[in-house]
Amino acid sequence: MSGIRILDARSVTKRFGGLVAVDEVDIHVDQGEVLGLIGPNGSGKTTLFNCLTRVHNIDGGSIEFKGKDITSKKPYQVARMGLARTFQVIRVYGDLTIEENLVLSQQWGALPTHRSFTKAHRDLHDKAAEIAEFLLLSKHLRTKAGTLSGGQRRLLELGMTLMPDPDLILLDEATSGINPSLIETIKDRLAVLNNKGLTLLLVEHDIRFISDLCTRVIVLNYGRKLADGTPDEIKSDERVLEAYFGDDGSTDVE
Template identity: 35%
Template sequence: MIGAEGVGWRVGGAQILDDVSLTVAAGELVGIIGPNGAGKSSLVNILSGVTRPSSGRVTLDGADVSRQSATRRARSGLARSFQTSALFDGLTAGENVRLAVQGAGGSPLSPFRGARSVPATRVEELLERVTMGGTAGTLARDLSHGGRRKLELAMALAAKPRALLLDEPMAGVSAEDVDGLTAIIGEVRDSGVAVAMVEHHMHVVLGLADRVAVLHHGSLLAVGKPDEVTADERVQQAYLGEAL
């Protein structure tokens, strides 16, 4: 559903990504791990269209989207979240979701349609999908960090994406909220969406991922099933530290 083929990204004299090839199928979750500075977020930015690669190409459902903007890719069925929460804090949870639904409409000017064009049932349906039913009237700034992460997921799902990129969705989330977010992401994958997730919580990655991709110094060090990757001596030396 989404793939990188020989992707490289150079900034000045620094090679941030070097010949990275990775695919994510519909209904598959690929966990992307690696040390800080390995190029994980850079890869997500290239896949989503925030950054254009210096070499290689990005595909979405077989089509080359390397030259498409992030907006075009979003309208083609690609959604993403960011490391830092990106919400309208002065609006309610329901209003944030409503804007996401309006933005996913067929017209580029759809966000400026009347708010009543989005059924309240659609907003509540998305909030319930991320276990936030009944919070439509709560201001985004008053939500817990875990609640904010769930709201971002609801907004990402508003466009009914075929592929979803998650950049550290558990960052800063309390331990009690991690399990809830894990279950939600697993349900999204099980619904047939292709999910690529950068995450530092190893127990989350190993418990959720169908495959794990390890980036190291901008290159793909290993790709495989979780038990295969954790048993790889190169991965242990570069990232995990000791045999698991």
């Protein structure tokens, strides 16, 4: 793996009461790569995401983003540094239009300035329109996000992460509950973005999606890192197969 290390987390540990949800996990992401994070349900993927984006306070370890320690930063500060994410359960602002959703994700509502009087605002709206077009949402620009379909809201979420020109995007199950043709769209858009140099970290259940996109895959099980390698190496790893199809039957119970 070459390139600059953009995210570097060491021995990240998170406990909920007696349960160790994430257990001393080392994870790093290099500039320009697409890293996949897989594991059975309940293996700690989303919790790890939440630790990395500072939703949870971690009980041990350290997280560096672009060479700066973010272990004690607030979620919004981490976001402003260029670490964007999507969510397992879709989060968009339902009562706002797609355009407003997109604009807010860049502007952060810092000042009570009126819409679109300044050049900066016009640029922002142009950018929102551009991203909406890239994600095939142009004709819904003035539609309230709450009325979109699940797939369109996934795309909007992706658009919202793109607005502030992030350095790294964490995607949490971008394909769950989405119809197959939209999955292809999402995959295609992600590939385009990666070609342009965007770094991605994906949590995914769709193994085909992972092997098509990722250059490297990390497998979590019971909060621990089980394997780390290329998609092909992972597919033939005994321990991974054991974790997924082993005796505990935890593959589809959350």
